[in-house]
Amino acid sequence: MAAPDEFVGRRDELRVLTEEFDRARSGRARIVWLTGEAGIGKTSVLHRFRDRAGAGTVLWVAGDEAEAGLPYGLLHQLLADLPAGAGRPRAPAADADPVDVGAELLQVLGALQAAGPVLIVVDDAQWADELSVRALVFVVRRLRRDQVLLVAGVRAEDTPSPAWGRVLAQEPLLRRLTLTGLDPEEIAALSLALGGPDLSPAAALRLREHTEGHPMHVRALVEELPPADLLDLSVTLPAPRSFGALVLVRVAGLSRPAQEVVLAAAVLGVRAALSDVTALARVPDPLAALDEAAAAGMLQEVPTGVRPDVVFRHPLIRAAVYADLSPERRHTLHGAAARILGGAAAFEHRIAAAVGPDPALAAELRELGEAERAGRRWRDSAAHLLAAADLSPGPRDRSARLVGALESTLAGGDLAAALRLEPEVRAAGPSPGRSRVLGRVAALTGRIALAREEFLAAVERGDPRDPGRSAAAAHLALVSLIEGDADGAVASAEEALAGHGAPDVLSTARFVLVVALAAQGRQDRARALLDTGRSGAAEPVEATAVRGILVLWAGDADMAARLLSAAVDDGALRLPMQGRLLALGYLAEAHYRTGAWQEATVEAELAISLARDAGVVMGSGVVRAIAAYVAAGRGDREAARAHADAAAATAQALPWWGGRAYAALAAATLAQADQDHGAMLEALRPCADPALSRLLDNVGALGWRILRTEALLGLGRAEEADAALAELEGRVATRGPGWPVLETARLRGCREELRPDRAAAERAYREGLASADGVGAALSRARLEVALGRLLLAGPERRPALDLLRTAHDRLARLGAAPFLTECDELLRAAGLHPPSPGDALGLTTQELAVARSVAAGRTNRETGAALFITGRTVAFHLSNIYAKLGLSSRRELAARLHELDA
Known part of the structure; x- marks a missing residue:
């Protein structure tokens, strides 16, 4: 079994490296200067890039601090790495002229390019010996239309050889790239790759802030801490053991006053007012002590207006110092801090200083927690009610406050934290x-x-x-x-x-x-x-969402999209997590039915991420099924299968009839895209259960009947298809226009073609198209147009058939409905026409399109961010890309462009 891949993230950095290598591939030699602090992951990024670059030749060398004075030590590595038959020159003598060595290396690189572009990686370039660097600089300065990329990885805290300065002066060839910490999503992925827990967004963000995203520190904590400590936001994270040991050695080397200042700062937090630190430390000359701690790399003074603050140079330094405090000293210092700060600022210190039950403090915390719950500050409320429970003297009060903490935790959508708290609540009275x-x-x-x-x-x-x-x-x-x-x-x-x-x-x-x-x-x-x-x-937003779901089930996807869009855009943050998830999921289905597939993809992916982040099972299968609809319609079979399997797994775990139905529909839709009618029928077997079919029929959901009828027709099971089609037509007759009407008309036409009754089939198709005006049902309409076009091609007049097929082709191409586009292409080719090439009318990503449509509807960046669950800064970033891609400069122009596209 292969070892798990522990490399995560770094998409932007790998993209930059790939861009530069593509430039080199085209005959424009390039240099990338990759910097980052020790352990930040430079070598891992370089290895990943090397493995994916597809270079003809890769030359990898690495500097070593112990060999920095060895003449041509780096060049010896490079020459040894040359492939056989590359005209390998002799290893340079210690007294060789770097110009001569460089000239010879330049010839070798020229020959190597016959096998493809050359990638040279110099890792830990800050330790490269002077002569090797001078030879490389000679080469770099003479690269012009060469297929060569040189990437130098350099530790930011070390000073590289002065000879590298001439490389850094080659600005036309040079691109600087700085590697920083991992973001919260990447940290969550790294935790899983290391066999650690599936971190919630809040837990990943906390670990990011604690380690500043440094992969080495993240890895250490994931490997050293129990999963429960990484997930529980109330647990104070320590420093990694190796890092903490180094910090404590430094602290031990400080004078007693400087130690007291560092300890006081650690109790007050990563950042605290200088006046509070000095008051808590109580040393004769606090500024001298602070200077000493700053010189040791522990603290720094930061001006903030009228008062300076004391800040730890890294959160992990504070964590290491705080964790080393003895319980007695820690309680004493927190008690003193509470007296110094007073008021609300003292609460956390009073809690930390408490030893045993404290009825007065517990009552204050209960009152505070309930006020925070009323203000919808769920996390603060849960934390303070939990603290109140711990400090309560009697079991009755403790039980009531634990229940309140769990209620606030659930209201905040943090199901993972609720599960950790569940055993304690269950043990209460x-x-x-x-x-x-x-x-x-x-x-x-x-x-x-x-x-x-x-x-x-x-x-x-x-x-x-x-x-x-x-x-x-x-x-x-x-x-x-x-x-x-x-x-x-x-x-x-x-x-x-x-x-x-x-x-x-x-x-x-x-x-x-x-x-x-x-x-x-x-x-x-x-x-x-x-x-x-x-x-x-x-709440009006909830009533709007329910109305949207009902009309969606009834087949009016246009109205459903309007209602659910209003609910999501105007009230997403006011809906509870379950309601938010379902509103987004059903909005995705409405957009799938109308033909807004990019929007459907964005909404389904957002709903899936919300379900995962919150740990919610109810509803997650539905949104997975809806994501499968779009993926199957676009021919992305792998993604569709993954979504359909996830929907089926959720349906098995949760005995919800809606989840069972949607899982069956997802599998059937995937089989439909594969034109596997037997698999369609098999997938719909759960819907044959009278208890489930009765519920589906009662709410008006006809998707399963439509797919089942199509499967029966495709299998040639005429009698069963007739019965199923008659039942479907009877139900459709009682409702207004919508996508089920169009699908039923197409199925009736298919049935008449099988008899065969060409006139009846044409009549059914035309009646369906006549009812399509004003109905947003792009896929259903296109399939009707293809069916009628195919039928008319066999008649005397081909022009109407070709017009229908061209229109259907445009509609399907805009959707990206590859499986259904294939049939249309074949019909056009059979008629002697070359199908037009499909293309993306805008060239925007799904996230960019979602931002574009929201902004074009008149929403501000902040409103758009709230609707899409991203920050206003992210909206602004996407908007600048959208303007650049489309050549626009205003929201009004953007709205006009989208209107043209939709017309």
Whole structure:
């Protein structure tokens, strides 16, 4: 078994190196000066680049501090690395002239280029010997139209040989590249590659800030710490053991006053006011002590307006010093810091100084935590309620505060932290509140039977006047809906709405009630409930999202896209994580149906990332299935299979009927793109379960019936296809225009062609196209046009057929629907025409297109960032790329260009 690849990230740096090598490949010799501090990963980047560059010849040499004075030591390595038959020159003598040596090397490089471009890597170039550098400089200064790239890796903290200065003066040939720390996503990937835990975004960000992204330090902590400590944001991270040992040796070498200043600064944090540090250190001459600590590389003074701050030169230095404090000294210093700071700033120090129960402080922390929960500051609330629980003297108070901490953790969407807290809450005394929050954790992680048990206990034991009882009833309703018990879901949701629930609880109950009514087949009552706002407390954005889901199931993808876009754009941050995930997922499906496939891809990927980051199971299978639709439609079979398999795995883990249905649809859609009708029918087998098909039919979802009918027709099973088509047509007849109408018309035409009844088939196709006006259903319409075009090609007049096929080709090319484009291409070629080459009308990435459409709709950078879950700075970065690619200079021009494209 191959060892796992521990190289992560560095996409930008590898891209720059590849760009420079491509320039060298085209006959423009280049130099890259790669700098970075020790251990930052320069050598790893160079190895990865070398392995992927595709050079004809690679010459790799490395400087060594012990050989920096060895004449031509580096050149000896390079010459030894030359391939056999390259006219290898003799190793230069110690007294050889660097010009002569360089001239000979230049000839060798010229010969090597016959086999392709040459890559020369000089790692640890700061330790290259003087004579070797002078010879290389001679070569570099004479490279012109050569296929040579020289990459020098240099430690930023060391001074390279002065001879390199002439290389750095070759600005037309030179590109400087600085390697910095890994970003949080790369750190999360590195943790997995090292066999560590799957870090949440918050945990990865904390590790990034703690180590400044230094790969060597990240690796050390991942290997040294238990996974729970890396995941738990309340745990103080230490310094890596080897780094910490070096720091402590330095501290030991300081005078006593300087040590006291460093210890005081460590207790106050990575950065603290100089006045606070000196007050806590209590040394006679604090400035002299600070100077000594600064000279030792521990601290630095940073001016900040009227008062200076004391800052550790690296967060890990502070971590090492703090971890070495004895418990007694640490508690004493925190207690003193609390007295110096006072007020709210003293809270964390009071907590750290506490020893044993402290009823007064626990009560203050409970009050603070509840105020933070009311202000939606979930993480702070959870941390302070947990601290209150630890300091509580009695089990009853401790249990109530643990429950509150878990509630805040769940509200903040940090399911990983909630799971770590679950055992402690489960060990607390029984109460309705405890059952309610444990039920929520179980539901979110797919343990539906346990969730039902906990919610039932919370409802049965709860006080009818307690808002918590309504919350338990609302979540019990959701569990019933997941299990397919629409009647039970309606009863529990109505019980929740009749209680004294908070607005978010009433919104959940209202959502479940509307969907459960639809699942019962009571669509009119579901719509009436949305229109009247029966609970009077539902957030408008949530009502809009539910309405969008219902009309999507009914087949009106245009209206669904408008409603769900409004919900996502205007209220994404106000929706709970579960609602945010589902709104994004169903919006992706609506855009898939209308033909906005790039938007669908962005939304599905965003929903998938949110589900992963939050650890949410419920709904993640749906968005994976929808991502599979787009990937299959574009012919990306590998991605479609991965998404479909993930949807199927989630459906097995979570007994939700919707997840089962979407997993089946994803597999069937992939088989449809492969034109494998047998696999389509097999994939749809779960939908033949009467319990599932009844629920799907009740909510109006016809996708499975459409795919099943197409599979039966493709297999030639005429009698079954007739029955399935008749059932489908009966259901479509009761609804307005939408993509199911177009699909049903195409299937009817296919059936008539099989009889064969050419006139009936043409009539069915034309009726379908007549109903397509004003309906956003790009793929369904294009497939209708291809079907009718194919039929008409066999007739006396070819012009209408060719017009239809050209139109369909443009539509499919714009979608990038490769599997369906193939049939259209073949028909055009059979008619003697050359199909036009598909192309991207804008040349934008999916993320750039999402930003472009949002900005063109009139949103600010900040509003766009909130809608797409990126920062305003990232929006500005994408916008500058968009303007450059499209040759535009204003938002108005961008809106006009997109309008032209959509017209």
